[in-house]
Amino acid sequence: MKQIIELSVNGESSEFAVEPQETLLEALRDRMGLTGTKEGCGTGECGSCTVLIGGKPILSCLTLAVECHKRDIVTIEGIGDGNDLSPVQQAFVDCGAIQCGFCTSGMVLSSEVLLKENPNPQEKDIYKALEGNLCRCTGYNKIIEAVHKASEQMVTEQE
């Protein structure tokens, strides 16, 4: 049976009638057209479907849309709009931390959370924060470099 839910995504609320088995990932991509969130595996292994709920990184492929009623959701579209990039996004571009881009939205969101909680992470902290995000292209070094760069940038901006 369909249920009416209100999804608040990137600050904008809208109502949908969804089936209980519909995942947040499906609602974001198929109903709202927010295709920045990707489906890699659909079973929790790759992290490309990462979004933030209440500021915490979660996997939208394993979250039911009906359980997100009135929760604050942020997707990659809420981080920058393509022209105005966040320091993390800019660092990914500058360091060449993107190849095919499929993992990038998840990588950026996980890094955003890390830098908010720990503005000056060590390499091991970055590994731990990104362990649930798989990249099949870059070999990870440039991604780690980009997070370091974003962290330096954000710390200097604050001073």
Add this chain to the structure above:
Amino acid sequence: MRLPKFEHVQPSSREEASRLLQEHGSRARLVSGGTDLYPRMKYGLTRPDVLISLKGLPATPPTVDPNGDLHVDALMTLADLARSQTVLEKTPLLSEAALSVASNQIRHMGTLGGNLCQENRCPYYNQTHTFQFVEPCFKRNGDQCYLIPKGKKCWAVFSSDTAPALISLGASATILAPKERRQLPLENLYTGDPLKPLTISDGEVLTEIIIPCPLSLRGTAFMKFTLRGGMEYAALSVAVVLDMENDGVLCRAARITVGSVGAGPIRAGKGENAMAGQRLSKNLFQEVAQLVVSETHPFPHHGYSAAYLRACLEVETRRAFSLAAEQITRNPGDPG
């Protein structure tokens, strides 16, 4: 990948959840974070008609009772558990085990209760079987095992990381049934049968874990061995608790639990007995580690042979002992 159809019910309390479970019988399943259940449903391994979801219910933060014992809500997410200051002070072993599970995202979704009640796993079973035109394995109600050809039993392993830690800490679980609330030692939650890993029935809800925190000198260590070191189920894990006499060199009692190499967590009783009353030393660690290996009989799983796991278990157990010995400290509640 899509989830099959189901009806979704959000009870307003744990009691209501337990009542609903009873009412719907085998058609219903409990779900907390869904990180173990949803992938299995997507693969078509289980098809509940009704999901009773605990997700909307708030978790009580960890508390310490007048006896000094730690109470942890089973609905707490592993991320909150890993960063709880109370847990870190009382039982760093549990914080460490919780932090070793899966990835940051999964720890923000997965709960302690779901972690302790997760299904057993095997590389054949945990995949989609849609385009396989072969007879089902034991776990899919068939009569064969594809992992161990000609195997006469199921070899699926129980991979929870928090279970070995909690069993070594002597934790007990509070179980809520429709008409009663009871407690059992956590190790009695596990049957050792891969086809029915848990002793609780479908109508029952795990609500709380209670961890005794004695006022004594104690050293603990948790080792999780994986090939890649990132997000990965354990090849094996071992959790060690050494309770010491006041002098800090004689071991009064030891608890050793091995995870991920059997149908449930395995207590190494012979190893524990051999450790008790002894003076800690490298030689003792070596001897006891060998004993632990000899009594554990690791299941080969996920590409790891039994011989390889035995060799790794000896090394990891020895390391766990050394680490625990280095970390012997007094319980913060102890006047000294």
